[in-house]
Amino acid sequence: MKIRIIVPLHPKLIIAVLALSLLPIQGSASELRQQIIAGFAQDAKLKNSGFAGFSAGRGQTLFLSKPATGKPDTPSCTTCHSINPAAKGQTRAGKEIAPMAVSKTPERFTDSKKVEKWFRRNCKSVLGRICTALEKGDFVTFMSNQ
Amino acid sequence: MAKVMIWDLPLRLFHWLMVATVAIAGITGFVAPAAWLDIHLFAGYALAILLAFRLAWGVLGSYYSRFRSFPLAPRSAFRHLRSLLRNSAAAHTGHNPVGAWMIIAVLFLLLALVLSGLIVLGGQENLGPLGFLVDFQTGWRAAALHEIAAWGLAGAIAVHLLGVFVEARLLRHPVVSAMITGNKLVTRAKAKGQGRSYKARGLTLFTIAALMLLGGGKMLASIPASGWKPVQTPAVYSAECGDCHDAYHPSLRTAASWRGIMSGLSDHYGEDASLDAETAAAMGAFLAANAAETFDTEAAWRMGRIDTKSLRITDTPYWTARHAGIADGVFKLSSVGSKVNCNGCHRDAASGRFADQDIHLPNLSKLPNGSQK
Known part of the structure; x- marks a missing residue:
């Protein structure tokens, strides 16, 4: 006995299947980012019971500010990341840094270990101290909208 | 007097190819930036093949190409030099006694250059057929030898050109055209078969030399280099x-x-x-x-x-x-x-x-x- 399996390979079906298969990846990147922001929100609330959510505007102010309270070679975020979040940056050693804007670099802020590592290092380099959960949340919120 | 083929075609081709490769090796070695090393290496490998061919041709070539025909008796070299001072040296059918010694010296210098070059390449760059054998310090010492031999060869070339000038201009022996056409006007040719051009034998010997050196070199170069190891970078x-x-x-x-x-x-x-x-x-x-x-x-x-x-x-x-x-x-x-x-x-x-x-x-x-x- 012969078994015949008929698969209707309509082009529209293929596109639909491909589009569906991409959705979960898209979803998980922003999901991971939301989880990271939620973690910052939890910490921010612990510190300040009046915490009323993150602000992209505050994040932008932080990004563009020139605190110059950290290491002399890195007075601001924009020293390396450039003033435009959608543009590429350059490390002091000359290596290219992918744009911070999530629209340009979708995998930004999806690996919490990496996020914590770079906030730890760069806040010390630029501000001379570690960043608060509020600052981190504002920063990621700003870059997510960019 | 009769026009006789003295320098067979393979010998003449060898001579001019050697001129070209030595010129390339000299320019890339003395003047060009380090990045041009691959051209220098190419010239060096070509020289190695040419040298191997010339050594074989010194045994199997036509009469005046053979080392046995070289007038190497010290006394005749001195006699030739003395007669040069009197501006009356006789034309020689093959090499003159000083020229013969010159060729021996140039061949030794070229051999030293090729060998020391391979040792430098193996020791300092961990590359080439001797990469598996030579350590860095040996390569470092060979680099000094390579340079000395290069200056020695430069000097030898200068003396050679001076000799050619003396023969061609002062004594009016047409040695330059002889190295181009192969022919000299002589009273008698010493060996039989001197008129033949030896093309087939030359091509065969050259091909064998090239295949053996390239094949052997490639095989040796494929042995992992000593002193360098592949690293698994985490x-x-x-x-x-x-x-x-x-x-x-x-x-x-x-x-x-x-x-x-x-x-x-x-x-x-x-x-x-x-x-x-x-x-x-x-x-x-x-x-x-x-x-x-x-x-x-x-x-x-x-x-x-x-x-x-x-x-x-x-x-x-x-x-x-x-x-x-x-x-x-x-x-x-x-x-x-x-x-x-x-x-x-x-x-x-x-x-x-x-x-x-x-x-x-x-x-x-x-x-x-x-x-x-």
Whole structure:
């Protein structure tokens, strides 16, 4: 006995299947980012019971500010990341840094270990101290909208 | 007097091909930048084949090409020199006695150049047919010999040209046209068959010499080089270092220097580059196991083993000297970034070899005005 399996390979079906298969990846990147922001929100609330959510505007102010309270070679975020979040940056050693804007670099802020590592290092380099959960949340919120 | 073929065609081809390859090797060796080394090597390999052919031709070639026909008796060389001073030397059918000694000297010098060149290549660059055999120090010593032999050959060429000038212009022996057409006007030819051109035998011998040397050389070159080993770079090392700069080959610093760098990451040349303990431990182990002390390469000896106060590779005297001629603008090109990114120009930086012929200077026309030295 012969078994015949008929698969209707309509082009529209293929596109639909491909589009569906991409959705979960898209979803998980922003999901991971939301989880990271939620973690910052939890910490921010612990510190300040009046915490009323993150602000992209505050994040932008932080990004563009020139605190110059950290290491002399890195007075601001924009020293390396450039003033435009959608543009590429350059490390002091000359290596290219992918744009911070999530629209340009979708995998930004999806690996919490990496996020914590770079906030730890760069806040010390630029501000001379570690960043608060509020600052981190504002920063990621700003870059997510960019 | 009769026109007789003295220099057979294979010998004449050998002579002029040797002129061409020695010229290329000389220019690329003395004048051209290090990145042209592959052309120099090409000329060297060609010379090796030509030399092998000439040695065989000295036994199997036509009469005047054979070493046995060379008038090498010291007394006749002195007699020839004396007669030269009186401006009355007789024309010789083959080589004159001084010229014959000259050829022996040039062949020895060329042999010394090819051999010492292969030793330098094997020892200093860990490449070529002797890469598996020669250590760095031997390669270093052979480099001095290579240079001495090169100057010796330059001197020998000068004497040869002077000899040709004396013969052709002062004594009016048509030696130049003889090396082009092969013919000389002589009263009698010494050997039978001198009129034949020996084309087929020459081609056969040349092909055998080329195949044997190229085949054997390739086989030997495929043996892993001594002093250099492939390194399994952990992904974490490439990622953590490579986020900001070229992830250096571990052979570029000593184990002690690497320990110093890893323990000072919280202030890494003006930046906080601290790592979590687990990552740092994994990277430290990799660096310690593959530090400069474990490599016998040029880079490991001349930079890796040289500790600097700043711990920087770019502060070693060798690095500074070798990059002194490079304009600042080259380092600032986006394809390079800065002096710390070896792989901007050294295409084999990741392997730790830093072979001269793998240097690829970026397009200098992109340099902004005024940044060229």
